[in-house]
Amino acid sequence: MDTCIQKIREIAFQLLDKKEVERVIGFSNGTIPMATSPITIASKQDTEKLVFNSTCGLNLANYIRQQKGKIAVIAKGCDSRNIVTHIIENQVKRDQIYIIGVPCKGMINKSKIKALFEDEILKFTEDGETLTVESSLKKEKLNKKDYLRDNCRLCQHRNPVIYDVLAGEPVEEQVLDTPYPDVEKIAALDADARWLHFQELTKNCIRCYACRNACPLCYCPTCFVDESGPQWVGKGQDKTDVNTFHFLRAFHCAGRCTDCGACAEACPMDINVRDFTRKLNKDAFDMFGWEAGLDQTKRPPLDAYSPDDPNDFIK
Amino acid sequence: MKFITIDKKNWAKGIEKSRETYRLFGPVKDKNGSFIRDLENDMLPDMSCNDSVLSAKSVLFPQTEKILFTTLDESQKDHHIMKRVPGDSAKRAVLGIRPYDAKAIQLVKLNFDTDDYRDPYWCDAYEATTFVGVGINKPGPFDFSTAAGTGPFSETGLDVLMADLDNAYLAKVLTDKGGAFMTSCGFDTAADEKESQALFDILRKEAEKNISSRIDTDKLKDKTVLELHEAPFWDDIAFSCINCGTCTFVCPTCWCFDIQDEAKQKSASRFRNWDTCMSPLFTKHATGHNPRDSKTQRVRQRFMHKLKYFLDKYDQGIMCVGCGRCVKSCPVNIDIREVCKIMNSYEKKE
Numbered sequence: 001m002d003t004c005i006q007k008i009r010e011i012a013f014q015l016l017d018k019k020e021v022e023r024v025i026g027f028s029n030g031t032i033p034m035a036t037s038p039i040t041i042a043s044k045q046d047t048e049k050l051v052f053n054s055t056c057g058l059n060l061a062n063y064i065r066q067q068k069g070k071i072a073v074i075a076k077g078c079d080s081r082n083i084v085t086h087i088i089e090n091q092v093k094r095d096q097i098y099i100i101g102v103p104c105k106g107m108i109n110k111s112k113i114k115a116l117f118e119d120e121i122l123k124f125t126e127d128g129e130t131l132t133v134e135s136s137l138k139k140e141k142l143n144k145k146d147y148l149r150d151n152c153r154l155c156q157h158r159n160p161v162i163y164d165v166l167a168g169e170p171v172e173e174q175v176l177d178t179p180y181p182d183v184e185k186i187a188a189l190d191a192d193a194r195w196l197h198f199q200e201l202t203k204n205c206i207r208c209y210a211c212r213n214a215c216p217l218c219y220c221p222t223c224f225v226d227e228s229g230p231q232w233v234g235k236g237q238d239k240t241d242v243n244t245f246h247f248l249r250a251f252h253c254a255g256r257c258t259d260c261g262a263c264a265e266a267c268p269m270d271i272n273v274r275d276f277t278r279k280l281n282k283d284a285f286d287m288f289g290w291e292a293g294l295d296q297t298k299r300p301p302l303d304a305y306s307p308d309d310p311n312d313f314i315k
Numbered sequence: 316m317k318f319i320t321i322d323k324k325n326w327a328k329g330i331e332k333s334r335e336t337y338r339l340f341g342p343v344k345d346k347n348g349s350f351i352r353d354l355e356n357d358m359l360p361d362m363s364c365n366d367s368v369l370s371a372k373s374v375l376f377p378q379t380e381k382i383l384f385t386t387l388d389e390s391q392k393d394h395h396i397m398k399r400v401p402g403d404s405a406k407r408a409v410l411g412i413r414p415y416d417a418k419a420i421q422l423v424k425l426n427f428d429t430d431d432y433r434d435p436y437w438c439d440a441y442e443a444t445t446f447v448g449v450g451i452n453k454p455g456p457f458d459f460s461t462a463a464g465t466g467p468f469s470e471t472g473l474d475v476l477m478a479d480l481d482n483a484y485l486a487k488v489l490t491d492k493g494g495a496f497m498t499s500c501g502f503d504t505a506a507d508e509k510e511s512q513a514l515f516d517i518l519r520k521e522a523e524k525n526i527s528s529r530i531d532t533d534k535l536k537d538k539t540v541l542e543l544h545e546a547p548f549w550d551d552i553a554f555s556c557i558n559c560g561t562c563t564f565v566c567p568t569c570w571c572f573d574i575q576d577e578a579k580q581k582s583a584s585r586f587r588n589w590d591t592c593m594s595p596l597f598t599k600h601a602t603g604h605n606p607r608d609s610k611t612q613r614v615r616q617r618f619m620h621k622l623k624y625f626l627d628k629y630d631q632g633i634m635c636v637g638c639g640r641c642v643k644s645c646p647v648n649i650d651i652r653e654v655c656k657i658m659n660s661y662e663k664k665e
Contacts, residue, residue: 210559235380266646270347
């Protein structure tokens with residue numbers, strides 16, 4: 001995947017040089033190991049700053065709304081699905097976005113790698129499928145596929161579903177017999193154990209809302225937790241209020257979530273926020289055969305009435 | 316007695332003994348790192364763990380704190396009259412607090428304890444607390460505390476500073492409060508003052524040598540507020556920011572809070588919660604107008620407050636102790652060291 005960066009830079013350079021776009025949104029190198037940062041580039045000289053590797057876990061579709069003029073954006077499979085969702089939900093116009101698609105072999109699970117070390121990681125490099133990670137105490141060579149994020153391990157849309165140009169050869173899509181093993185595991189618990197699972201999950205939440213703010217779906221001008229007239233949710237650390245935020249946010253994402261993993265990636269407390277959204281993704285698939293962001297011409301299931309909707313109450 | 320040797324074999328017993336007088340706080344390991352928590356029952360502080368994800372500020376300034384209450388029952392004489400939640404003046408001790416966190420508490424004190432106002436909740440908690448710090452022998456790569464006016468063996472704000480010597484702690488008692496805590500633990504093996512201080516000096520120098528990360532703040536003071544405020548770099552710095560409040564929540568020196576009232580049936584409570592200047596709500600007026608409506612304005616506010624307004628107002632350095640938590644936790648890797656570099660080296664073009 002790192003080989004496609006030259007191609008990305010070339011494309012970005014051409015686009016800016018020919019003034020086909022005003023800016024390119026991509027990733028730049030971070031200041032600490034395993035970090036990259038979203039960046040916007042307006043001059044062709046700056047295209048050298050662009051990078052793309054397995055640490056680019058955020059979703060750049062989150063940065064393309066309310067931009068002036070035509071912009072180019074680098075999009076992995078999931079980012080592209082969120083661009084489709086933005087188009088369906090009238091957040092961007094297709095002709096305003098130039099999509100530089102990147103076939104993706106998955107992003108790394110940074111917490112899992114950090115957990116291998118007793119001290120801080122000092123150096124991280126990536127060479128094809130091999131990750132080399134160093135702290136002051138030891139150096140580890142890791143197989144990237146063993147350290148993929150859970151959503152990437154279970155991803156069935158690694159190639160961009162929509163693009164103007166591809167910056168690499170398409171990769172083979174994974175076909176999974178059980179795409180939702182995590183949901184099934186939680187569903188198999190009895191009610192008390194399930195409740196406990198979610199209590200434990202949100203225990204350390206500090207309500208910074210990084211999950212919400214990293215999510216391309218969460219673009220409400222005022223989120224329900226921020227409403228003050230009337231106020232729907234208490235703002236403190238009361239368990240009920242914390243959970244209300246997580247439950248309701250997940251429901252707002254039903255039938256829209258692409259499981260890009262940006263929420264879990266952004267969480268400073270390592271909460272696997274996807275435990276909430278995944279169940280709803282599975283329901284959308286089981287009930288409506290729907291996966292979000294695959295088709296610009298179809299309305300999402302919770303957004304449309306259909307005579308063959310599976311629920312009785314609507315008939 | 317200025318220096319005390321504590322054999323680690325006696326550590327747990329001594330700490331247990333101190334519970335007769337003190338409520339204890341200290342680092343505890345959890346799923347994603349360590350946290351400074353109330354050490355309930357027989358929990359011991361985990362003195363070996365890496366720096367806590369959140370700072371120690373919550374001991375005096377919890378994320379959510381009930382401060383006032385009243386009854387809404389109009390048959391009661393004092394209905395709707397807010398009363399203070401009974402203060403808790405019981406002695407407490409924070410064990411294993413990092414020197415930069417103790418320094419940060421002194422910076423926060425500038426806000427909560429002034430000539431004009433005394434925040435009773437914070438100040439009462441502060442007065443009841445003994446800070447037992449432990450020097451950092453091996454500072455991590457994010458630590459730039461020496462460039463931020465503190466350091467791995469800084470004594471500011473501490474009552475006791477301990478040095479970890481593998482099998483023992485060497486404790487330097489800095490205040491009477493610290494001495495009282497040591498006595499309550501039964502730690503009374505005096506160590507030679509001169510030798511001990513020499514050892515502390517060596518450890519401090521070794522630790523400081525290990526710090527490779529730094530910031531330069533020397534030119535911030537001579538720049539005008541407007542010069543920096545109007546500088547052209549803020550949009551670029553703010554672009555990647557998602558305006559979560561992570562940086563402010565993990566920060567040991569961020570002190571802003573929000574007041575919330577909650578009512579349940581006939582009882583009402585007033586809470587204060589940590590607030591964050593990253594949120595648009597932070598400055599939103601009741602009229603709907605928001606003077607800090609854009610992301611760039613909010614990001615600028617955070618850095619200007621930490622690195623310029625605070626510096627100008629108090630003349631006690633920057634409002635940052637170099638713990639590096641915000642650098643580590645920021646989901647989009649906005650790095651205060653880089654921002655400080657940009658601000659410090661900025662020259663306005665005529």
